[in-house]
Amino acid sequence: MILEIDENHHDYILRAAQAIRNGRLVAMPTETVYGLAANAFDKKAVAGIFALKGRPQDNPLIVHVDSVPMAKNLAEFDEKAERRAEKFWPGPLTMVLKSRGAVPDGVTAGLDTVGIRMPDCDVALALISAAGVPLAAPSANKSGSPSPTSAAHVASDFGEDLLILDAGECNVGVESTVVDMTRETPIILRPGAVTQDMLEEVIGPVECARAFSPMEEGRPAAPGMKYRHYAPAASMVVVEGDTASVAEAIKYLYDKDLKKGEKPLVMAAKEHKRFYGRRDVAVTGSIEDLRGVAKSLYALLRDADAAGYTSILFEAVPKEGIGFAVMNRVYKAAAYNIVRV
Structure with a gap:
């Protein structure tokens, strides 16, 4: 079911928040791509994301928060993470940080780290706030296919049985930058709209993982690293x-x-x-x-x-x-x- 969000339909956000609290999945807009959201603390709901997408179990999920305090309940923040959050949140930057163990292994793919970001989208932030929990949310598409930048794309992949919040087209159009903050020198695991130069202006040297060659083996530290992604049928x-x-x-x-x-x-x-x-x-x-x-x-x-x-x-x-x-x-x-x- 597609619910078009405007100033007259705040009740749609409350409806979606209740669905999240009841263990259901909701497709939500962000500035990057539409996400398939679930309560990040709910193991069964998180498992539902993998089942619906056909997503490999070793591919970790990004957790979306509405504030830095919510993020600090999930992960360890150091001075560099604080500075990055102050500069780039809300926005298309995911920080991989040491997990406090608050979210289940299904979210982290068994790693001791968790990827967190605060989306720059009023609807997404309102949904997180209304639900009262952080949301685990990969892109709202069948695994491997092009990511969705509109509600119609989500409905094309999953049908309208899924609750979809429609806030129009995404402003950025590619997934968030993912940076691993657990290393002495932070490293970009997935490039996005927040570039290496932008990051280095804030905290100094930043490395970049191989962006133009495939990862053949091992567990990916972030989404988009190992498996074929974004691919059309052609x-x-x-x-x-x-x-x-x-x-x-x-x-x-x-x-x-x-x-x-x-x-x-x-x-x-x-x-x-x-x-x-x-x-x-x-x-x-x-x-x-x-x-x-x-x-x-x-x-x-x-x-x-x-x-x-x-x-x-x-x-x-x-x-x-x-x-x-x-x-x-x-x-x-x-x-x-x-x-x-």
Whole structure:
């Protein structure tokens, strides 16, 4: 059931909060993507997240809070964590901290750490506050598929039996930055809208885990590290290099796919659309506005599947600013099928 939230429907938030307290799952909006939320203290409800998504049990969940005091009840905060929370919360930053053992192992995947963030979304914060508990919430999609940035995306994956709070499209469009604060030098486990440069301005040196190669073995310390994520049903190839060479390579691959009976689609910046003639092109945004590219990415992948495209040829964007996070997601969506020219 989709409940559209506006100033006249605060009762919908109270209704969803009661559902959370009763052990049910609720899809909630955040500034990043829509989340599939459950009471983080409720083992059975948390297990329901994994069952509904088809999510591997060793993939930890992020816990969403409405205040720093709520976060401190769940994890150990040091001075660096305090400074980061002051600067970036509410916002798209998840901090991995030493757990106090308050949440069940299902949330942490058996690790001694827990990922926590305070979302920059009035509806999400109101839901947490009304429920009176922190919410464990991964993206509200079937595991492995493109994340949802609208209520319609959630309903497409799960149907309308799930209670869905609709607050419109997400403003950021890619998942939060995840940074492990338990190391002497903090390390980014998953890139997002809060970049390495932004973090280093606040607390000094920060490392970044491999963002553009797959994790083959071991337990992931954060979501989005080990398994194939964000992937459309269509096959996908990422093409990167100088603009002219990328365009020529994409045209060659497009025509080759067409001859094989595929239904190919180019995804390219609006500045480059003219290079592809009459070929089908979905505009990702402007190379001058990578935040716009991030915001549109998952919707474009979902739209391509809905339109019946069987192959996607993605024109790489610069790995700078939020473009670093965009390309991390695109590489994973393409199963690291990359052509460099």
